[in-house]
Amino acid sequence: MNRVLTVPQLREYKRRQEKIACLTVYDATFARVLEKAGVEVLLVGDSLGMVIQGRETTVPVTVEQMIYHTECVSRAAKRALRVVDLPFASYASPGQAVESAARLLRAGAGMVKLEGGRGRVEVVRALVAEGIPVCGHLGLLPQSIHRLGAYKVQATGPQSAQHLLEDACLLEQAGIDLLVLECIPATLAESVSAEISVPTVGIGAGAGCDGQVLVLYDLLGLGMEEAPRFVRNFLAEVGSIEAAVAAYVQAVKEGSFPAAEHTY
Ligand code: KIV
DSSP states (O other): OOSOOOHHHHHHHHHTTOOEEEEEOOSHHHHHHHHHTTOOEEEEOTTHHHHTTOOSSSTTOOHHHHHHHHHHHHHHOSSSEEEEEOOTTSOSSHHHHHHHHHHHHHHTOSEEEOOBSGGGHHHHHHHHHTTOOEEEEEESOGGGHHHHOSOOOOOOSHHHHHHHHHHHHHHHHHTOSEEEEESOOHHHHHHHHHHOSSOEEEESSOTTSSEEEEOHHHHTTOSOSSOOTTOOOHHHHHSSHHHHHHHHHHHHHHTOSSOGGGOO
């Protein structure tokens, strides 16, 4: 990967069945390490509220904070596609979403990510109409934690699974370019990935997705004391940060991560 990864090239990954390696990143040094190791998509996630700021949830994160971290990452990352989270309540209407996303793009984002399904269709359409690439996010929606009550696997019953599949199709029709699937049964993630032409990137969603994403600090064993089922500590296996990230990329590419023990 010598030039900036473009949105159309992402579709090519799916077409030729090459897995997409994605990790979260919040600063310039790690952005450089990740890019060197071959991570194709860098996610400046609002998980920074938890892993950088030490908060309980992602809800307090602001657009200004996302801009700051996007600028930090963008100064170092020259080739990977930079996907940036629209934080909580920054995309409640199409107008507000376009305004927030424009600020993130000016800071260096190549794509914005938002959480939710059918209720977000108008917002996605408005962003796409402005030429802004959009990544959807279905399954566990951390910005809705106050309604969910707990971080737990989603869409486990037939009705909720059907609802999620329909949401994925509606987001595709609205124009998304990438879709994150978080903490859902592997069989459902596989069905969604087969049904839509948009590449899917899973976290706790099994090996059937078109790519994988993890919170960087989780793969370095620096996350929560009790790591979620889908986390693998690559640093403990190989001993250096650079080698851990490279091992993650290789495991995603060859399909050995996630394995059955990381899957719901
Ligand atoms: O904010 C984030 O890090 C995310 C990933 C968990 C997908 O949205």
